[in-house]
Amino acid sequence: xxxxxxxxxxxxxxxxxxxxxxxxxxxxxxxxxxxxxxxxxxxxxxxxxxxxxxxxxxxxxxxxxxxxxxxxxxxxxxxxxxxxxxxxxxxxxxxxxxxxxxxxxxxxxxxxxxxxxxxxxxxxxxxxxxxxxxxxxxxxxxxxxxxxxxxxxxxxxxxxxxxxxxxxxxxxxxxxxxxxxxxxxxxxxxxxxxxxxxxxxxxxxxxxxxxxxxxxxx
Ligand code: C5P
Numbered sequence: 001x002x003x004x005x006x007x008x009x010x011x012x013x014x015x016x017x018x019x020x021x022x023x024x025x026x027x028x029x030x031x032x033x034x035x036x037x038x039x040x041x042x043x044x045x046x047x048x049x050x051x052x053x054x055x056x057x058x059x060x061x062x063x064x065x066x067x068x069x070x071x072x073x074x075x076x077x078x079x080x081x082x083x084x085x086x087x088x089x090x091x092x093x094x095x096x097x098x099x100x101x102x103x104x105x106x107x108x109x110x111x112x113x114x115x116x117x118x119x120x121x122x123x124x125x126x127x128x129x130x131x132x133x134x135x136x137x138x139x140x141x142x143x144x145x146x147x148x149x150x151x152x153x154x155x156x157x158x159x160x161x162x163x164x165x166x167x168x169x170x171x172x173x174x175x176x177x178x179x180x181x182x183x184x185x186x187x188x189x190x191x192x193x194x195x196x197x198x199x200x201x202x203x204x205x206x207x208x209x210x211x212x213x214x215x216x217x218x
Contacts, residue, residue: 004118004136004217006020006029006214007137007138008123009123009128009138009141011176013148014148014198015141015143015203015206016139019198019207019210020033026211027119027121027214029121030119030120030121032123035124035125036069037065038094038098039086039090039093040074041058041061041062041065041097042094042097043081043090044066045097046093052097058100059102059106062103062107088171092171099178100184104126104185115132123141125179125186125187126186126187128140129188137210140190140193145173147198149168152168152172194213
């Protein structure tokens with residue numbers, strides 16, 4: 001029997017990571033935040049002095065990315081970089097390296113390796129379309145740009161960081177259009193993915209919707 005996989009794709013700051021992590025915990029499944037791999041690569045490249053547009057060098061780095069996921073922490077070269085990879089600048093670098101076909105190819109098997117028993121919940125942009133096309137449940141999770149900007153704003157203020165709402169909204173819109181316009185694995189809702197618009201939903205309501213859909217599949 002194949003391992004059950006739930007994919008949650010969607011635009012940046014939609015809350016898909018939060019929802020995916022809770023669903024994974026409720027089901028006792030593994031969890032893969034695929035965006036963290038692109039973020040790790042962007043950070044690793046910067047540390048190695050490799051430009052975010054140097055496709056052959058980036059693909060080589062991606063093939064041997066010294067990354068590990070340990071109890072919710074993201075490690076690079078054995079050091080916890082969980083906070084560092086969340087920086088806005090690294091997010092921008094991630095979306096640049098992620099647009100390169102050789103980089104995506106180099107990270108494909110690494111992502112698929114997470115699909116092991118008892119099951120996997122994973123979030124990203126192409127998890128249902130490219131990485132796990134046979135997934136049991138595919139969700140396209142989104143929210144309005146205003147709502148996503150406001151969530152990101154509250155998150156930053158909550159962490160004691162300074163934040164500019166119009167700038168955050170513009171960054172979100174720019175990143176979405178870069179992710180949607182790229183030639184390889186663009187951000188889009190697959191025909192077989194369930195559209196979950198969380199603009200008016202709480203996290204719990206979004207989690208329940210995903211769990212109900214998984215319940216219907218079983
Ligand atoms: O989801 P997150 O914001 O952490 O992802 C960072 C960037 O990595 C995204 O803007 C996107 O360009 C890229 N990404 C991707 N495919 C995925 C996950 C993330 O292209 N499956």
